[in-house]
Amino acid sequence: MKLTVWTYEGPPHVGAMRVATGMTGLHYVLHAPQGDTYADLLFTMIERRNHRPPVTYTTFQARDLGSDTANLFKTSLQDAYARFQPEALIVGASCTAELIQDDPGGMAETMDIPVPVIPLELPSYQRKENFGADETFFQIVRTLAKPMQRTAQITCNLIGPTALGFRHRDDITEMTSLLSDMGISVNVVAPMTARPSDIARMGAAHFNVLMYPETAESAARWMERELNQPYTKTVPIGVGATRDFVSEVAKITGVKPYLDDSRLRLPWYSKSVDSTYLTGKRVFLFGDGTHVAAAARIARDEMGFEVVGLGCYNREMARPIRALAKDYGVEALITDDYLEVERVIEALQPEMILGTQMERHIGKRLGIPCAVISAPVHVQDFPARYSPQMGIEGANVIFDTWVHPLVMGLEEHLLHMFRDDFEFHDAAGPSHHGGHAPKPDMEGGPAPQAALSPRDISSQKKQGADVIWLDDAERELKKIPFFVRGKARRNTESFATERGVSEISIDTLYEAKAHYAR
Amino acid sequence: MTEVPRLPTSGGCRSEPILKQRGQREVFCGLTGIIWLHRKMQDAFFLVIGSRTCAHLLQSAAGVMIFAEPRFGTAILEETDLAGLADAQTELDKVVDQLLARRTDIKQLFLVGSCPSEVIKLDLSRAAERMTEKYAPSVRVLNFSGSGIETTFTQGEDACLASMVPVLPETSERQLLLVGALPDVVEEQAVSLLTQMGIGPIKVLPAPRADTDLRLGENIVFALTQPFLGDTHAALERRGARHLPAPFPFGEEGTTAWLRAIADEFDIDAETFERVTAAPRTRARKAIAQASEALRGKSIFFFPDSQLEIPLARFLTRECGMEAIEVGAPFIHKGIVGPDLDMLAQGPTLSEGQDVDLQLDRCRTARPDLTVCGLGLANPLEADGLATKWAIELVFTPVHFYEQAGDLAGLFSRPVRRANLLRLEAAE
Numbered sequence: 001m002k003l004t005v006w007t008y009e010g011p012p013h014v015g016a017m018r019v020a021t022g023m024t025g026l027h028y029v030l031h032a033p034q035g036d037t038y039a040d041l042l043f044t045m046i047e048r049r050n051h052r053p054p055v056t057y058t059t060f061q062a063r064d065l066g067s068d069t070a071n072l073f074k075t076s077l078q079d080a081y082a083r084f085q086p087e088a089l090i091v092g093a094s095c096t097a098e099l100i101q102d103d104p105g106g107m108a109e110t111m112d113i114p115v116p117v118i119p120l121e122l123p124s125y126q127r128k129e130n131f132g133a134d135e136t137f138f139q140i141v142r143t144l145a146k147p148m149q150r151t152a153q154i155t156c157n158l159i160g161p162t163a164l165g166f167r168h169r170d171d172i173t174e175m176t177s178l179l180s181d182m183g184i185s186v187n188v189v190a191p192m193t194a195r196p197s198d199i200a201r202m203g204a205a206h207f208n209v210l211m212y213p214e215t216a217e218s219a220a221r222w223m224e225r226e227l228n229q230p231y232t233k234t235v236p237i238g239v240g241a242t243r244d245f246v247s248e249v250a251k252i253t254g255v256k257p258y259l260d261d262s263r264l265r266l267p268w269y270s271k272s273v274d275s276t277y278l279t280g281k282r283v284f285l286f287g288d289g290t291h292v293a294a295a296a297r298i299a300r301d302e303m304g305f306e307v308v309g310l311g312c313y314n315r316e317m318a319r320p321i322r323a324l325a326k327d328y329g330v331e332a333l334i335t336d337d338y339l340e341v342e343r344v345i346e347a348l349q350p351e352m353i354l355g356t357q358m359e360r361h362i363g364k365r366l367g368i369p370c371a372v373i374s375a376p377v378h379v380q381d382f383p384a385r386y387s388p389q390m391g392i393e394g395a396n397v398i399f400d401t402w403v404h405p406l407v408m409g410l411e412e413h414l415l416h417m418f419r420d421d422f423e424f425h426d427a428a429g430p431s432h433h434g435g436h437a438p439k440p441d442m443e444g445g446p447a448p449q450a451a452l453s454p455r456d457i458s459s460q461k462k463q464g465a466d467v468i469w470l471d472d473a474e475r476e477l478k479k480i481p482f483f484v485r486g487k488a489r490r491n492t493e494s495f496a497t498e499r500g501v502s503e504i505s506i507d508t509l510y511e512a513k514a515h516y517a518r
Numbered sequence: 519m520t521e522v523p524r525l526p527t528s529g530g531c532r533s534e535p536i537l538k539q540r541g542q543r544e545v546f547c548g549l550t551g552i553i554w555l556h557r558k559m560q561d562a563f564f565l566v567i568g569s570r571t572c573a574h575l576l577q578s579a580a581g582v583m584i585f586a587e588p589r590f591g592t593a594i595l596e597e598t599d600l601a602g603l604a605d606a607q608t609e610l611d612k613v614v615d616q617l618l619a620r621r622t623d624i625k626q627l628f629l630v631g632s633c634p635s636e637v638i639k640l641d642l643s644r645a646a647e648r649m650t651e652k653y654a655p656s657v658r659v660l661n662f663s664g665s666g667i668e669t670t671f672t673q674g675e676d677a678c679l680a681s682m683v684p685v686l687p688e689t690s691e692r693q694l695l696l697v698g699a700l701p702d703v704v705e706e707q708a709v710s711l712l713t714q715m716g717i718g719p720i721k722v723l724p725a726p727r728a729d730t731d732l733r734l735g736e737n738i739v740f741a742l743t744q745p746f747l748g749d750t751h752a753a754l755e756r757r758g759a760r761h762l763p764a765p766f767p768f769g770e771e772g773t774t775a776w777l778r779a780i781a782d783e784f785d786i787d788a789e790t791f792e793r794v795t796a797a798p799r800t801r802a803r804k805a806i807a808q809a810s811e812a813l814r815g816k817s818i819f820f821f822p823d824s825q826l827e828i829p830l831a832r833f834l835t836r837e838c839g840m841e842a843i844e845v846g847a848p849f850i851h852k853g854i855v856g857p858d859l860d861m862l863a864q865g866p867t868l869s870e871g872q873d874v875d876l877q878l879d880r881c882r883t884a885r886p887d888l889t890v891c892g893l894g895l896a897n898p899l900e901a902d903g904l905a906t907k908w909a910i911e912l913v914f915t916p917v918h919f920y921e922q923a924g925d926l927a928g929l930f931s932r933p934v935r936r937a938n939l940l941r942l943e944a945a946e
Contacts, residue, residue, distance in 0.1 A: 001593045001595060001609035001610060002593070002594045002596060003591055003613050004573045004591060004594050006577055007577060033667045034547060034670065035548075035549065036547075036571060036575075037542075037544045037545065038546055038550075038578055039574075040544065041893035041894045044893065049897060051901070052894065052895065058542070060667065094571060095634055096571075096634050123597075
């Protein structure tokens with residue numbers, strides 16, 4: 001038994017839903033109690049999908065247990081086939097149904113459904129969402145894809161994008177265009193956009209582009225073995241990675257490497273003088289392994305940040321992320337415990353977090369700017385505009401997204417120069433941060449509530465600092481620009497605590513400043 | 519003199535046939551109630567004993583994470599817990615030990631059953647008894663089920679409140695007990711109106727803290743503020759308390775009838791009642807008249823969700839001029855919503871339970887001007903050109919009593935007004 005407050009990943013059947021919802025012409029019959037239908041809202045609300053996910057839940061109740069859950073499953077499957085007429089079905093159990101051991105796959109087999117019915121074994125008490133997506137896609141591919149004659153021209157499959165994926169929609173467009181520039185067309189994109197009949201013709205492609213190892217690596221390996229299709233190992237997020245990807249594709253296909261970088265702006269934006277202030281910004285990275293690895297390279301090599309910590313929540317990627325961390329001279333944090341991530345961030349005091357929507361909340365609480373680089377994501381991470389992460393435009397988008405939460409370079413200088421000015425006083429706030437909303441309490445007050453959140457009737461958590469700030473030191477602290485003040489306060493306090501100083505004077509403040517100066 | 523609400527001349531819906539279908543339900547489980555209950559009970563921790571799905575549900579239903587370390591969490595069952603039940607109890611003790619050691623602010627701990635814990639028959643009442651002894655007197659440990667095989671959405675609150683009833687101490691004093699978790703602002707309004715009439719003492723279940731002087735006994739009369747509290751109602755009656763049946767306090771008419779039922783019980787004269795209610799009633803009517811302009815003559819269709827559907831249909835048809843096509847509720851407890859059914863004119867289909875595909879077919883055929891449904895259905899229906907109102911907002915937002923009556927109408931009129939406002943097609 002493990003106490004969990006927030007989770008990075010849902011249960012594995014949610015991963016299966018991400019595959020099913022991304023596809024068309026596929027239907028998922030899920031043996032599950034009624035409460036599990038909450039998962040629909042992930043897709044209809046967070047991703048704003050305009051259709052219900054293609055999922056039929058059996059919604060058994062307590063009174064069905066021990067009597068009729070098996071029949072309920074059969075009826076649901078029959079009805080779902082009749083109503084939705086899918087090209088193929090996937091069937092499985094959620095955590096509760098796994099316990100009653102009705103064997104959806106076995107039952108389906110006895111039922112003469114005239115289309116392929118693919119059984120899923122997703123161990124809910126061991127594995128999580130990404131595994132569920134990866135395994136589901138693998139089972140679908142394994143059942144439906146067959147070796148076949150290759151297309152005359154060089155083609156590839158784009159594999160990995162799913163519903164509820166971080167920018168998958170736009171990455172597909174970007175990759176399609178990048179490959180097209182090299183004269184390579186896309187045979188099938190899967191699971192997102194594919195029908196079961198498209199999966200059946202995946203074998204016609206010359207190779208696979210593995211966009212997201214989290215959701216399609218098992219399928220990629222199987223196709224490499226069974227369909228003789230090599231797959232790409234580079235995930236083209238960032239300028240360097242995109243160039244590497246182009247070389248890798250060239251090597252696989254024998255096509256001349258080509259990248260149209262006429263619209264690429266990240267390198268110049270990063271070199272331009274306004275970006276000087278980005279130099280050595282201390283960033284902490286957390287997310288899924290793939291996005292963290294890509295972001296680390298961009299952060300260090302393309303933005304000039306200092307990576308002070310990194311990690312991932314999916315244990316499947318623990319090994320590569322540990323190796324990567326070693327390269328960066330930091331300790332990898334491999335955990336799905338949100339509170340542990342928060343503790344590490346609090347201890348490291350980065351100037352920016354590149355994380356998931358969970359870290360966005362940590363950032364809000366600690367007063368540290370945060371940009372989202374990985375799932376899990378929220379409704380604002382499905383922007384209306386074209387906003388890929390991959391390829392040339394992805395690099396441009398990343399530059400903007402990462403710089404946006406920071407105080408702008410010129411503005412940072414002005415704030416320093418005029419920090420006692422009547423218009424630049426603290427309460428005014430930076431001009432681009434949400435219309436002069438009062439700055440959240442640096443000690444960690446409640447984060448602003450979003451539309452769905454319930455009413456707030458609780459009190460703030462207190463911090464147990466035993467050191468006292470003398471009046472003149474407190475006044476001096478107020479002269480420090482607000483966006484670094486929280487850090488200055490905490491640094492000074494831990495400096496004082498470490499030395500057994502119980503009262504902080506102006507001297508203590510500046511000794512701490514000198515101590516932490518880099 | 520306050521006029522008694524006029525009952526529909528054609529007869530109310532109390533004896534109307536109810537459509538019952540059995541198929542896929544598209545509803546939350548009772549765990550969802552933790553989201554608002556933990557805000558209300560400020561020294562309580564809700565520990566779900568369940569799976570990753572439970573934790574994921576709570577997180578998704580909450581929409582965002584408001585606090586780094588909330589007063590709810592999930593003890594996620596792992597493979598090893600499923601192997602032997604004795605071990606599961608020991609494991610649970612360990613988790614609770616850790617939790618209470620770290621959170622000394624916790625005075626009430628609810629062990630919340632889930633689908634998996636029910637299926638493996640993990641005995642949480644035994645665990646709660648054991649822990650109550652262990653942690654007495656600093657922490658009270660109770661248990662209830664929020665599982666999706668036994669509870670639907672708001673029934674979680676019902677199960678939680680019902681679990682508190684048996685442990686309340688006995689009293690012979692005559693008191694009024696208001697039952698249901700309401701936002702503080704709304705609760706204070708209700709207490710203030712009743713106090714102004716001279717009614718008291720007034721207590722509220724759930725209380726914000728464990729150490730309040732809630733008592734039960736034969737001289738307690740209680741009024742429900744939420745229609746989904748069937749089990750709590752039964753538990754209170756078992757303790758000898760007496761229910762004051764009334765329409766629910768939504769809208770001017772509902773609030774007046776609800777207050778009237780209590781006032782009659784406490785022999786409050788008509789003048790006093792009038793003096794206390796006249797001004798807020800006028801305000802409520804005015805606010806409703808304004809907010810409901812867009813709703814007059816419009817049709818509405820309710821998918822089953824919170825059990826608020828029948829009282830809300832009564833409010834919307836009688837005070838906002840809407841026409842109800844179908845009023846679906848997860849459960850219809852006539853002992854509780856009977857007075858609302860009496861006031862709801864015959865006409866709409868009443869349905870209990872759900873086969874969501876068939877109900878969607880009915881809804882698409884009827885093409886109502888407004889559909890009240892859960893979050894999973896809202897956008898797909900909007901994409902079909904049907905304006906929707908998410909039902910979950912009705913439990914999260916202050917909507918009870920006079921001063922919120924206009925806001926309540928506004929929740930329904932906003933999507934209708936929005937549908938009229940948007941000009942997204944070409945002019946010609």
